[in-house]
Amino acid sequence: MERKNDIRKEILFQLYGVRPLSLSAARIARDCRKGGYDYTPDEIKSELQFLEDEKLIIGEREPGTTGKVFRIHALGVSVYEEKYAA
Amino acid sequence: MLDPINTMPQARTGKIARASYEVRKHVNEMLRDGKTAKAVINFLNGAGISGVTDMNVSNWRDGGFQDFLKEQTRLEEMQFKREFAMEIVRQNQGSQLQEATLHLAASQLYEALTDFDIGRLKELLDEKPENYAAIVNSLAKLSKGALEVQKYKDAVSQAQKEIQKLKDPKQELNEDDRKAIVAKVDEILGLK
Numbered sequence: 001m002e003r004k005n006d007i008r009k010e011i012l013f014q015l016y017g018v019r020p021l022s023l024s025a026a027r028i029a030r031d032c033r034k035g036g037y038d039y040t041p042d043e044i045k046s047e048l049q050f051l052e053d054e055k056l057i058i059g060e061r062e063p064g065t066t067g068k069v070f071r072i073h074a075l076g077v078s079v080y081e082e083k084y085a086a
Numbered sequence: 087m088l089d090p091i092n093t094m095p096q097a098r099t100g101k102i103a104r105a106s107y108e109v110r111k112h113v114n115e116m117l118r119d120g121k122t123a124k125a126v127i128n129f130l131n132g133a134g135i136s137g138v139t140d141m142n143v144s145n146w147r148d149g150g151f152q153d154f155l156k157e158q159t160r161l162e163e164m165q166f167k168r169e170f171a172m173e174i175v176r177q178n179q180g181s182q183l184q185e186a187t188l189h190l191a192a193s194q195l196y197e198a199l200t201d202f203d204i205g206r207l208k209e210l211l212d213e214k215p216e217n218y219a220a221i222v223n224s225l226a227k228l229s230k231g232a233l234e235v236q237k238y239k240d241a242v243s244q245a246q247k248e249i250q251k252l253k254d255p256k257q258e259l260n261e262d263d264r265k266a267i268v269a270k271v272d273e274i275l276g277l278k
Contacts, residue, residue: 013157017164021171021193027200035160062190069193081107086098086114086153 007032007039007047012080015057015072022060022071051076101138102130102146109133114154117147171195 014028025048029041048070051057056076062069072080102113109130116126123143130138171192 013160014164017161018168018193018196020189021168021196022189023193024197027197031200071189071193085107086110086150086157 004047007043008051009084010035010037010039011044011047011051012056012072012076012084015070016077016080019072019077022069024062024067024069028070098150100145100150101135101142103150105130105133105135109135110150113146114151117151118155167196167199168192171199
């Protein structure tokens with residue numbers, strides 16, 4: 001559970017940092033690797049889905065591609081600041 | 087749906103970690119500015135958080151405050167790239183774009199920018215500011231395709247709205263519409 005929570009924190013952190021812009025799952029995964037985390041793309045996609053279901057982030061189809069991009073919702077900002085920010 | 091604010095676990099559980107975001111942020115800023123533990127405790131007392139000891143502040147300085155410094159470094163880098171991406175889009179297409187489309191285009195530029203070494207990029211721009219225009223042009227081209235798709239989608243959406251208006255039986259007809267309908271009826275009836 002702790003690992004899942006760490007992944008959620010990292011996803012929210014990245015989307016919080018670029019808000020109101022959006023990021024793809026692949027971009028998030030690459031930045032996780034750059035940050036020294038070993039989260040797999042599947043784990044990241046799974047937690048993106050969780051956060052989307054919880055309405056903390058919003059997933060949208062990216063025009064001109066079959067991909068999806070994600071941006072943080074206002075509720076996600078509150079959760080990030082209250083629960084995760086140092 | 088769960089209540090995410092109350093069900094997602096907190097990373098740290100100490101006295102300062104359990105304070106609100108605004109209070110933690112102020113404490114971090116005080117520590118960054120070199121304020122003493124006593125000053126931090128006084129501030130916390132004023133914010134209604136009592137019973138905080140020198141040891142609590144010391145623990146926070148070694149833990150939560152270090153996380154804060156790392157977070158700030160990463161946030162500053164992300165925010166620099168975000169502002170850079172948004173500025174490029176504004177300069178190139180901004181006046182013609184809706185806010186949502188601007189964010190979309192800037193997001194795509196941001197994705198392209200994140201693979202650059204941002205420190206090196208800053209140095210290059212400081213050394214040769216004329217490179218700025220070249221970078222802006224290259225990045226603008228990168229996003230142009232996606233923007234064209236978005237413009238096409240917006241145009242289709244607008245056309246659909248216009249067609250919908252014509253389908254509305256309660257829609258009041260203007261003079262041109264009436265003339266067109268009369269002409270069409272005349273044509274169908276062979277009067278013209």
